[in-house]
Structure formats: structure tokens, C-alpha cells
Amino acid sequence: QVQLVQSGAEVKKPGSSVKVSCKASGGTFSSYAISWVRQAPGQGLEWMGGIIPIFGTANYAQKFQGRVTITADESTSTAYMELSSLRSEDTAVYYCARDQGLGIAAAGSRGFDYWGQGTLVTVSS
Amino acid sequence: DIQMTQSPSSLSASVGDRVTITCRASQSISSYLNWYQQKPGKAPKLLIYAASSLQSGVPSRFSGSGSGTDFTLTISSLQPEDFATYYCQQSYSTPLGFGPGTKVDIK
Numbered sequence: 639q640v641q642l643v644q645s646g647a648e649v650k651k652p653g654s655s656v657k658v659s660c661k662a663s664g665g666t667f668s669s670y671a672i673s674w675v676r677q678a679p680g681q682g683l684e685w686m687g688g689i690i691p692i693f694g695t696a697n698y699a700q701k702f703q704g705r706v707t708i709t710a711d712e713s714t715s716t717a718y719m720e721l722s723s724l725r726s727e728d729t730a731v732y733y734c735a736r737d738q739g740l741g742i743a744a745a746g747s748r749g750f751d752y753w754g755q756g757t758l759v760t761v762s763s
Numbered sequence: 764d765i766q767m768t769q770s771p772s773s774l775s776a777s778v779g780d781r782v783t784i785t786c787r788a789s790q791s792i793s794s795y796l797n798w799y800q801q802k803p804g805k806a807p808k809l810l811i812y813a814a815s816s817l818q819s820g821v822p823s824r825f826s827g828s829g830s831g832t833d834f835t836l837t838i839s840s841l842q843p844e845d846f847a848t849y850y851c852q853q854s855y856s857t858p859l860g861f862g863p864g865t866k867v868d869i870k
Contacts, residue, residue: 645775653768660859673859675861682850682861682862682863682864683799683801683807683850683852683861683864684861685852685857685858685859685860685861686860688857697857698859699857699858700764722837733806733807735806735807737854738809738812740805742856742857742859743795743854743855743856743857744795744855744856747795747814747859748812748813748816748854748855749797749809749811749813749818750797750809750852750853751818752807753806753807753808754806755806758805
């Protein structure tokens with residue numbers, strides 16, 4: 639059984655950075671795409687970007703380009719999402735999610751079948 | 764970017780009702796459409812992938828249909844545990860996008 643376990647809640651000051659981890663267990667880590675999805679309080683789901691660990695190159699939503707860095711460490715089966723220049727609007731629950739296909743989009747994607755438990759990031763002065 | 768819309772934004776229904784939620788993409792996404800259920804304080808759960816494929820372990824009262832730009836999620840007989848928010852998501856191209864959600868609550 640695949641499990642994605644995320645790091646704990648964070649409180650950050652505006653302008654700072656946050657790095658959230660997502661450790662996978664129980665399955666093959668390297669071949670499946672891991673995406674990061676966030677959800678602001680009372681709002682919908684927003685895709686930030688994704689990575690296929692075996693390839694190592696991340697794909698980002700334009701909205702976050704330049705502020706987000708997604709990486710993966712195959713040796714520890716852990717994916718990371720770092721968001722910089724934080725502002726109050728970044729207050730949200732951040733989820734990692736695994737695509738059950740072998741890609742991020744199109745024929746490689748078959749939906750996010752496993753999700754982390756979510757990490758609340760609060761940005762406040 | 765492909766924009767996703769859903770209707771209705773919310774609905775009230777009774778146990779046993781047939782419920783249909785519609786999702787529309789701003790351009791054709793073939794069958795690259797997934798449906799999720801989310802309950803308060805929980806991560807989303809995959810119900811349907813590739814427009815009409817039922818995810819393993821999901822009850823057969825859930826079904827999906829459509830292709831191109833118009834899709835539907837149907838719950839054939841609403842159960843108490845189905846009261847939740849439902850999101851569609853396109854996986855045709857990046858940035859992957861979600862619909863705004865449809866909240867299903869008790870009538």
C-alpha cells in the first residue's frame with residue numbers, strides 16, 4: 639500500500655521561503671509523477687507543478703514560475719516543494735499527490751490515486 | 764491554459780437521489796478528465812479517471828461520461844457518505860487544472 643507522508647505545519651513570515659517534504663513508501667517511487675496541489679482556506683484545488691523522479695525535470699504552472707522549486711530524491715523516495723517570496727495569499731494546505739500513470743499529463747496521466755495528508759502553511763507577520 | 768467550469772456550484776439532494784454534475788473544458792481535452800471527491804479536512808479521493816474509468820475500490824454508483832469538452836459525473840443513488848465536494852480535473856496538458864467544485868449537501 640502506497641503512503642505519502644508530508645512534513646508538518648509551518649508558520650512563515652512574508653518574504654520568506656518554505657520547503658515541504660513528501661516521503662513515499664510501499665511502492666515504486668521513481669517512475670510515477672508526483673504533483674503538488676494547494677488549497678487555500680475555503681477554496682478549490684490548484685496545481686502548482688509536478689516531477690517524475692526518474693527524469694528529475696519539473697514542470698511548473700506559469701503562475702508559480704520563478705517562485706516554486708520541485709525536486710525529488712530517489713535515494714530517500716522523497717519529493718520536495720519549496721516556495722519562496724511568501725505572501726499572505728500563499729496561506730494554504732499543500733498536498734503532494736501521485737499520478738497512477740507514468741506521466742504528468744496526456745497519455746501518461748491517469749489521475750492522482752494517492753495523496754499526502756496535507757501540510758498547512760500559514761504566512762503571517 | 765485550459766479553463767474548467769462546473770455546474771452547479773452546489774446542490775441539495777436526499778439519500779437515494781440520482782445526482783449529476785457537469786464539467787466543461789474551454790477546449791477539447793479528449794478523455795483526459797478525472798473526478799475527485801473531497802470531504803472537509805481530508806485530501807481529495809480519485810473516483811473516475813479518463814472520463815469514464817471507475818477507480819479501484821470506488822462504489823459502482825459513481826459513473827463518468829463525456830469526451831471533448833463536456834463531461835458528467837453521475838451518482839445513481841446518493842448515500843449518506845457521498846455528501847462532499849466534487850472536483851473535475853483535466854490532465855490533457857499542463858498546467859493541470861481543476862474545476863471550482865460542486866458541493867453536495869443534504870436536503
